[in-house]
Amino acid sequence: MMNDAHPGDDEGAQVIRLAAVREDPPGDDAPGDGRPGERGQFEQTLASGLAFLRRRLTGEYEVDEFGFDPEFNSTVLLPLARALYEHWFRVELDGLENIPEGGALLVANHSGTIPLDALMLSVALHDHADRQVRLLGADLVYQIPLLGHLSRKAGHTLACQADAARLLGKGELVGVFPEGFKGVGKPFSERYKLQRFGRGGFVGTALRAGVPIVPCAIVGAEEIYPKIADLRPLARLLGLPYFPVTPTFPLLGPAGLVPLPSKWVIRFGEPMTLDGYDADAADDPMTVFEITDHVRENVQHMLYETLLRRGPAFL
Numbered sequence: 582m583m584n585d586a587h588p589g590d591d592e593g594a595q596v597i598r599l600a601a602v603r604e605d606p607p608g609d610d611a612p613g614d615g616r617p618g619e620r621g622q623f624e625q626t627l628a629s630g631l632a633f634l635r636r637r638l639t640g641e642y643e644v645d646e647f648g649f650d651p652e653f654n655s656t657v658l659l660p661l662a663r664a665l666y667e668h669w670f671r672v673e674l675d676g677l678e679n680i681p682e683g684g685a686l687l688v689a690n691h692s693g694t695i696p697l698d699a700l701m702l703s704v705a706l707h708d709h710a711d712r713q714v715r716l717l718g719a720d721l722v723y724q725i726p727l728l729g730h731l732s733r734k735a736g737h738t739l740a741c742q743a744d745a746a747r748l749l750g751k752g753e754l755v756g757v758f759p760e761g762f763k764g765v766g767k768p769f770s771e772r773y774k775l776q777r778f779g780r781g782g783f784v785g786t787a788l789r790a791g792v793p794i795v796p797c798a799i800v801g802a803e804e805i806y807p808k809i810a811d812l813r814p815l816a817r818l819l820g821l822p823y824f825p826v827t828p829t830f831p832l833l834g835p836a837g838l839v840p841l842p843s844k845w846v847i848r849f850g851e852p853m854t855l856d857g858y859d860a861d862a863a864d865d866p867m868t869v870f871e872i873t874d875h876v877r878e879n880v881q882h883m884l885y886e887t888l889l890r891r892g893p894a895f896l
Contacts, residue, residue: 633652646747647738653734662700665700666700666704672701673844676849677709679852685794686745686787687754687794689756689758689799689880690760690764690880692799692802693805694806695765695805695840697840702716702797705847712754715737716737716738718737742786746789759778760776762823766823778874786863788855788859788872792855793852793854794853794876796876796879797883800887801843812826844893844895853876
C-alpha cells in the first residue's frame with residue numbers, strides 16, 4: 582500500500598505518498614525564488630501536513646489504552662488552544678518548578694461556565710513543563726460523542742479511581758477538578774470562592790498510589806463568561822447541569838460564545854507529600870476528610886494571593 586504508485590492508483594493517494602517521502606533539508610533555499618528559504622519552508626510545511634494526513638489514512642499512529650493520540654493532540658488540538666493561551670488570555674505561569682517528575686496528582690480550582698481552564702492548563706504543562714497532564718473528566722463529558730472522543734484523543738479519561746490509579750502507576754501527571762460542575766457553573770457573584778471538594782476521592786487515589794498532591798490556582802477563567810442567571814428548565818430539558826445566561830449569551834447569539842479576553846495567571850504550589858500516611862489511610866474517612874480540607878485551604882489561599890497579584894482582569 583505504501584510502495585510506488587501503480588497505474589489506476591487514486592491521484593490524491595499518489596500526492597500524499599510522494600509528499601510523505603520528500604523532505605527538503607531545513608533552511609535550503611528554493612531555486613529561482615527571490616525570497617531565500619520561504620518556498621522551502623512552505624514545501625516542508627505542506628509535506629509535513631500531507632504526511633500527517635497519510636498516517637491518519639493508513640492508521641500509522643499510536644493510541645494508548647485510554648485513547649490518547651499524542652500526534653493528533655500536538656498537531657491539531659493543542660495549536661488551537663495555544664492561540665487562545667498566548668494571544669487572547671495572555672497566560673502567565675508561576676511555580677513551574679513545583680511540577681515533580683514522575684507520578685503526581687494535580688488539584689485545581691474549576692470555573693468559567695465553559696471549562697476552558699482545562700485546555701489552558703494542558704497547554705501550559707505541555708509547552709512549558711514538557712508534561713502531558715491527564716485530566717479526569719465527569720461522566721457527562723464522555724456522554725457527548727464528539728466531545729468525549731476528542732477528550733480521549735487529548736489524553737484525558739473518566740474520573741474514576743481505577744483509571745487514575747493506572748495512570749499514576751505509569752508515572753503520569755494526573756489532573757483533577759474536585760469542584761466539578763459546582764465550580765465551573767457557579768454564578769459570577771461567587772467567583773474565586775471554592776465550592777465543596779466532593780468526598781475526597783482524589784485524596785484516596787493519591788494515598789493508594791503513594792504520589793504527592795500539587796495544588797493549582799487558576800485565575801482569569803471566572804471572567805470569560807460571567808454567569809448572571811441559570812435557565813434551569815432548559816438545562817433539565819437538555820440534560821445539562823445548568824444553562825447559563827451571561828451579558829453576551831444568548832442575547833448576541835453565537836457571537837456571545839466568544840470568551841471575554843481576561844488576563845490569566847496559573848500558579849502551581851509546592852507538592853504536598855503524603856509520606857506520613859500508608860495506603861490503608863485511604864480507607865479512613867476522617868484522614869481523607871482532613872487531607873481534603875487541607876488541600877482545599879491551600880488552593881483557596883493561592884487563589885486569593887494570585888488574584889491580588891494579577892490585578893485588573895482586562896488590563
